[in-house]
Each structure stands twice: as C-alpha cells, then as structure tokens.
Amino acid sequence: MKAVLKTGLGIGVEVLDVPYPKLTSTSVIMKTIACGICGADLEVYQGRLSKLAKLPMIMGHEVSGEIVEAGDGVTDFTAGDRVVIQPFTGMCGKCYYCKTGQAWSCPSRRMIGGMAEYVSVPNENLYLIPENMKPEEAPLCEPFAVALHALHAASFNILETAVVLGPGPVGLMTLMALRAAGAGLVVVTGTGKDVSPRLELATKIGADATVNIEEANAVNVVKTLTKGLGVDVVFDTTGSQKAGPQGMQMLKTKGRMIVIGHYPEDMALADPSYKGYSITGNVSYDWDTWERLMPYLERRHVDFEQFITHRLPLDEADKGFQLATSRKSVKVVLLP
Template sequence: MKAAVWHGRKDIRIEERELRELRDNEVTVRVAWAGICGSDLHEYEEGPVFVPAEKQDDLTGEMAPLTMGHEFAGVIEKVGSSVTKYKVGDRVAINPTLTYGNKPEDMDIYDGFSFIGLHGDGGFTTYANVPESNVYLLPDTLTLQDGALVEPMAVAVQAVKEGDLRFGDTVAVFGAGPIGLLTIIAAKAAGASKVIALDLSESRLEKAKELGATHIINSGKEDPVKAIRAIVPDGVDVTFEVAGVTQTYIQSIDATRARGTMVIVSIFARPIEWNPLHLTNTGVKITSSIAYSPTSFQQTVDLMGTGQLKPQGIITSQIELDDIVEKGFEALTTDKSQSKILVKLSGEK
C-alpha cells in the first residue's frame, strides 16, 4: 500500500509499504482523511524532534523510517480476536496517544507518551492498525473529514482546561496557525469574553477573526503587549503560547495579568534562553499542554457532534497523498494563508 514515510529532515517519500500483522487487541482502519499537523511540519523542517531515529521507541517498538500521520479518521476494516467494542464498518476517529496506562489520567496524562504517526506508523496511508483503546466512534452528525479534525481540536480543548478558563475571562492567543485557531474556537466555546489573536500574517489574523477572535493584532506592526493592555489594561486572564519562539514566550508572560496563567501549547524545536526571575513580580503561573486525556478526546467528539465546537472552518486545502510534500509540507512552510491541509486517502464521507 502507498504511504508517506519519514526518512529524515526534508525527506518524506511516497513509497509502497506492507501493513504489519494485526494484533489481537487492534483494529485495521481504512483511512479516509488525515490532517497535516504542526508537529509533522516540525519533523519535516527540523526533525527528528519526536521521531525515534537512533533506537526503537519504548512504547511502539518502532523507529524511522516510519509512516507519518496522527490526525486521521476512517472505517474499521477488520477487528482483532480480543476486540469487543467495535465492529467492521464502524466510522471512527483515532486518538494517537500511547501511554503505559499505569496511572489515572487526572494524575498523569502522559504516562509514557508516544504517538501513532510520530513514534510509530500512522495514518498517511491506506490502512493503519490501531489499538482498540485508541479508537472512538463518530456520531452520525460528523463526517469522516470532521473526524480528522478531532485530534487537533482535542489539543485545544485540553489547553483551555489547563488554563483553568472561566466564563467571562479574557484571553490572548499568540500564534494563529491551526492549533492557535482551534484554541480560539475552544476558548470562545468555554465562555471567554475577549479573545485576542496575535500573528505576523494578515491572512491568518483574518481567519482568526472569522473563527471567533474578538480582536486581532499584527505583532509585526505594533507592540503586542502594549496592544493587548490597551484592550485589557491589567492584562488578560489566560495567554496561550502557540508560536514556539522566545519572543512570543516572553510576550505571553508580559501580557498576562498578575497571578494569571500562561499555557504553553507550542512545540519548541530548540532551547530558549529565559530567566525565571521574570515571574517574580507578578506571580504569573506557567503550565503546558501537548495532547489530551482520553476524557478530553471523548468530550471533543461529543462537543463536535452537537455542534458546540465547529473546527471545520480551519480547513484550507484538500490534497492527494502523492502531493503531500509539495502541496502539503512545502505549502505550509511557504504559504501563510494555509491553515489545515487534509490529505485524501479513501475520501469516504
């Protein structure tokens, strides 16, 4: 079967691969649609970041070269002998996070933490074998395209939870890429009264406004902290750092009110230099989030199913697997009007 395989930085190849044997606790998913994530882009531009290139991953037992893709949905083609919750023909979204499962999620969401599609073979292909515990039924109100958006939407839902966002709170989102846009959607749904989006791209800022941002700031044209404090003089209650650079990290703290919260959602591919003394005069709390609990993933499916979360507006392109490098990874690198690019596999609705 055809697959998009990561071999190294700037080296993703479309090639033929065999599907490994199905384990007793797994299902085979016929992939319909898969999204290109910012973490995929990091692996393409700067990797390996998460991809196990030197030794096998502890949880998957796999290493590069491997099939990428962790935002995907499809139809169950086959079930393992011990699978009880699902049947052939079920329409499902995939939670790609793998943990040891030794700790309750309220204690440690990331008990181990590896990713289908980053630490082992994923969904940029025709079929994928996935553990039963990572499969979530889609309601009839959601298409399989919608299902490919559940994973990134769940990232934003978990980030908003980590920020302890309350009704009426004010929010600033630094970075209006796909996860930043989804964080805007989640913050609005959670009751934020003001949602300020910041980015260098006018097209991304317009998209942010379209999806619910109450204010937009081009941080290349004006001082972002001053602009935020002109809107909320004491600083916002919660900031979300979704850009992943030193400058926005520092600005996020400076834009947060005393004893407010800054949530790191982005992936920092390189270390940054920062002095924690920066926090001592205000007591700003810093937390972080990269994925989601199983509960948050199911809640995301439910909220999308009822229409309370509507991430569909972030889709900017649909491409074929053969074009994933040029029209996918390269387009996301060079064209800031692109947000979420979906890759068509079976193309089922």
C-alpha cells in the same frame, strides 16, 4: 500500500511502498479517509525530531477512516464503522508514570502513523465519527482536543480575558474553545504571513481583535484593550523564541501562561517571580479530554470544515507540507 514516511534527518518526506499493517486480536485495520498535517508533523518534516520519533516513521496522527477488519477480541467496533482515532499508544504499564496513574507521561508512548492507505489501530484508540460530521473533517477532532486540554490546564473561567499567540489550526481552535467557554475578550496575534487566511478566519470565528505583530506592538495593543491591566491567560501556540517572552508581558499580575507550541530546548524564559504569574506546559490531551469531547460533538455540530483550506492526495504529501509551512493554508488534509 502507500505511506508518507520520514526516513532520515534533513528536510522532507517520502511517499513509499510499505507492508500492509498487522491485525491483532485487539486491533482493527482502518482504511484511511483523511489525515491532517499538524504543526508537530511540520517539525518532523523540517528535521526537528522529538524524543518520541524513531526513524523510519509513518507521518501523521490526525486521522479518520473506515474499519475494514476487526480482531477477534474487538467487540465495540466492526467492519464498516467510520472512526477517528486518539493517536497516542504504546504506554508500557510498567514504568513509574504508568504505575502511578500518569500513563500519559510514559516514555514508551508513541503516535500512530496515519498518512498511509491502511492503519492498524488498537481498540481503545477508536471513536465513532458523529453522524453530523463528515469523515473528512473528523481528523480536526485531534487539534480541537489539544485546544480543550489547554483551557483545562488554564482552569479557564467565564468572562476571563485571553490572548492566543499564533493563528494556526491549534490557535484558531483555542479561540473557538474560548468563545464556547464564555471568554470576555480574546485577542489573536500573528505575523504578516498569517494575515490571510489565518487572521481573517480568527475574526470570523469571533476574535475581538487581531494583531499583525509586524505592524503593531502586540503588547501595547493588549494593554490598551485591557486598560493597562493585561489579560488573565495567554495561550502560546507558536513555539517561537520571541513570542513566549512577549506573551508574558501581556499577562496581568498572577496571570497564567499556557505553552502549547514547542519552544527550542535551549530557550531561556523570563523570571516569573516579580508578577507571580505561572507557566504551564500543555502536553497534548488525555483520555478525559477525548471521553468528554466525542459525546459533545455528537450533540453539538462544531464547524471543522471551515478550517480545511486544502485537500490533496497522499502522493502530493510534500506539496501539502510546503503549503502548511507557507501559512497560505489553515488545515491541509491528505485524502489517500
């Protein structure tokens, strides 16, 4: 079967023929319907490998599909079910984190590779796609879970004010979550490349203001909009060396900064002592996020389709990664 792989350091991915995945008694084989390209995938594409990456690896973790085979021990799902996955797996059960109820920090955890025609998925990682959602848009549940977890990490309260740095899919979904959470003011920032379609979409989704940081001083804009105070929470989705320190200048005294994007490892952060603000890293999500999110999506239609700007076959994965890098897209999905 075909799969999109990262085989070595350097830029790029390859579409290769790999063995059909193995079925176990507690897993299913899923025929992939759609797999999104995520910012984390872009880092791998560009050769910035995380500690979790072991080469060669199948790319992609935002994935939906239809079950074609289910192991003997799988009781909740059967062939024909259309599912979306929570992609983290491989928690060891033996380390300090696993033993103390923090399996989400287990160093053995890894992500299921979804850019393949078929994927083996453990039973516990499966969620049925809600009836009101197209299987093609279901991969967007994953970045939405990241956004919701970020609001949790911020203990975000109704009518608080916020800035979202970076209008990529996670930034836009954070904006959507902030609107649902009753935010008082939301400002979204981006670069010149982000103006169309990303900042335009931010306005459509409900940003009170958007800032192209190449044309205006974003700190000044935020200060003006908040009568000099700054905002309660900044969500940094950029992973940029410049954006982080700027974001801190947008905070009120005792404001909270939630870091979602991955900063370079050697980046120095500003001293928070003089304003008493806090910086919290947001590590993806946890089971709690997914267990709350999926029933919610059954009851409420959330428009994920508006984020999908490009649909490509698996063979054109490289083109998809280039589109995502160029920011001419919002979300690129691969359809095997």
